[in-house]
Amino acid sequence: MRWNGLASMGLFAALLNAQQTGQPKRQDSPKPQETCVIEGRVLSATGEPVKKASIFAFQTGGVQSERYTTATNAGGWFSLQDIEPGKYRMSAMKSGYAQTQYGARGPGHQGGTLSLDPGQHLSNVVLRLTPQAVITGRVMDEGGDPVPYVQMNLLRYSYSRGDGKRQLQQLGHAATNDLGEYRMFGLPPGRYYLRAQPQVDEELEEHTPGRQGYAPTYYPGTSGPAGATTIELRPGSLLRGIDVTLTKARMVRLRGRVILAGSGRGIQGAGISIIPRDDSQGMFMQNFNTDAQGIFQFNGLVPGDYFVQAQWSEDGKSYCARQAVDAQGNDAETIVVELSPATELKGQLRVEGRPVTSLTDFQV
Numbered sequence: 001m002r003w004n005g006l007a008s009m010g011l012f013a014a015l016l017n018a019q020q021t022g023q024p025k026r027q028d029s030p031k032p033q034e035t036c037v038i039e040g041r042v043l044s045a046t047g048e049p050v051k052k053a054s055i056f057a058f059q060t061g062g063v064q065s066e067r068y069t070t071a072t073n074a075g076g077w078f079s080l081q082d083i084e085p086g087k088y089r090m091s092a093m094k095s096g097y098a099q100t101q102y103g104a105r106g107p108g109h110q111g112g113t114l115s116l117d118p119g120q121h122l123s124n125v126v127l128r129l130t131p132q133a134v135i136t137g138r139v140m141d142e143g144g145d146p147v148p149y150v151q152m153n154l155l156r157y158s159y160s161r162g163d164g165k166r167q168l169q170q171l172g173h174a175a176t177n178d179l180g181e182y183r184m185f186g187l188p189p190g191r192y193y194l195r196a197q198p199q200v201d202e203e204l205e206e207h208t209p210g211r212q213g214y215a216p217t218y219y220p221g222t223s224g225p226a227g228a229t230t231i232e233l234r235p236g237s238l239l240r241g242i243d244v245t246l247t248k249a250r251m252v253r254l255r256g257r258v259i260l261a262g263s264g265r266g267i268q269g270a271g272i273s274i275i276p277r278d279d280s281q282g283m284f285m286q287n288f289n290t291d292a293q294g295i296f297q298f299n300g301l302v303p304g305d306y307f308v309q310a311q312w313s314e315d316g317k318s319y320c321a322r323q324a325v326d327a328q329g330n331d332a333e334t335i336v337v338e339l340s341p342a343t344e345l346k347g348q349l350r351v352e353g354r355p356v357t358s359l360t361d362f363q364v
Contacts, residue, residue, distance in 0.1 A: 036083040036116040040125030041076045042092050045235050049076025050129050053094040060087045060113060085118045090127070097129035098188035106130070107188030131236030133187040137243045138180045139196050141214070146180025147246060151197040155225075156190055168193065168225060192231045194219035196244045200300030215249035215302045223247060223302075252327045255297040256335025258290045258310050260319070266294025267339060270312040274298050277305040277324065303328050310337045318342040 042053040052071055055078045059066040066086070072078045089111060090102035101111025107130050116122065139150045154172040171192065174184040198214040218228035219242060231242065258270045270290045290296050290310075308323045319339035325332055349359055 033085060034119035035081075036085055036119065037121045037123075038080040038083060038088075038090070038114070038116075038125060039121075039123045040078060040127065042072045042078065042094075042127045042129060043076060044097070045128060045130045049074075050092075050094060050097070051076060053078075053092050053097075053127075053129065055080065055090065055092050055127075057083065057088045057090050057114075059084070060089055083116060085116050085120070088114045088116065090114060090125070092127040092129060094129060096132055098132050098186070100127055100129055102127060130188060132185060133189060133233040133235065133237045133239070135184045135187065135194070135231070135233070135239045135242050137182060137241055139176045139182065139244050139246065140180055141246050142248065146176070146178075147198065147214070148176050148178045148180060149199050150176040150180070150182070150246075151199075152176065152182045152184060152244075153195045153197060154184060154187065155193045155195060187233055189233050189235045189237075192233065193225050193228050194231055194242060194244065196246060198246060211251040211253075211300075212248050213251040213300050214246040215251075217244055217246050219244050221245040221247060223249070249302055251300050252303050252329075253297065253299050253331040253333075254301060254306065254308070254325060254327060254335060255295070255331070255333045256308070256337060258294045258296065258312070258321070258337045258339060261338040261340045266290070266292075267310075267312050268292045268294060270294065270310050270339070272296045272308065272310045272337070274301075274306050274308050274325075277307055301327060308335060308337055310339060312339055 038057065042050045042055070044050055050072060051074045053076070055070050055072065057068040057080055066084050068080050068083055070078050070080050091099060091111070093099040098107035100107055101109070102114065102125065103112030104110060114122065114125075135154070139147045139152070141147050152174045153170050155168040155170055157166055158169045172184050172187050174182045176182045196217045196219075198216070200213065215223060217223065218225055219231065220229055221244060222228050231239065233239070254274065258267045258272060259265060260267055268290055271287065272290060273287045286298055288296050288298065304327060306325045306327060308325055310321045310323075312319045318341070320342050321337045321339050323335065323337045325335055347364075349364060351359070
């Protein structure tokens, strides 16, 4: 036992000497990346803390999009723990308030990103929630009778990212009940237009020439936004009595066939939709699938100019088409939409001026 003890002491001395003389050491396993913390508070537009608000953090630009959630306490405070480093978007939401994003100018606007380095502890993040507004009213015909099943759309002007055009975009929607009443809630503050979109009686439209029907009507009773009255919503406001009286107009029908270019073959099951060519009227869309002969038909349309769009896939290949249609006068009954193979665009995004470390948050 004495010899073994001396041998052990000699082995320890040899190992210590090897370390001091630069001998290679045993490689330890790599240290795990330090996680991060985000802490802050959710307040209402008037500065009061908001309890039980849901907080979401979504990773952007990563191979695996991490998602973290928590809720605020009675004082409106929250803490997100053990977050992987990276770039994130944050949002807060609660019933009765408009959802908001971190860094956004207000409800309904895109927010910014948070960049977290390994081990970073980000505190004092403030998210402000704006109380939602409510609109109620009725939809009536020219005789003052209620009209059920009318689709109500709340619209506001915005600028398209693609071409910069000013156009109406839908923000909220609701439908009237059997008494012609509607209630639209969960609305952020702003200036809006209200449009009533009546349902189409397909059977009546099919068999009635020279048809008259209820056209899409803007509050309080005009055919377009030019003569409509704007509605201003303030945070938490409740607007009652926003009633719309429907107007009648001559209706037109669009009927045609979807074929495969070069073959003339009618395409069954092609997805086909129609939208107005005048973007300023507020984009709306009707959808349909072609029958066994490739036939489609849209009823109850206000006379005007439209785009008919078609999409179809077969054997892993995609086909599409877009056809301009003039329906200012009578029905258009002989529309032919020819599907062609979809094209692919490839390119590269470069940024001039200031250096950009990552292009993963950009959209093309």
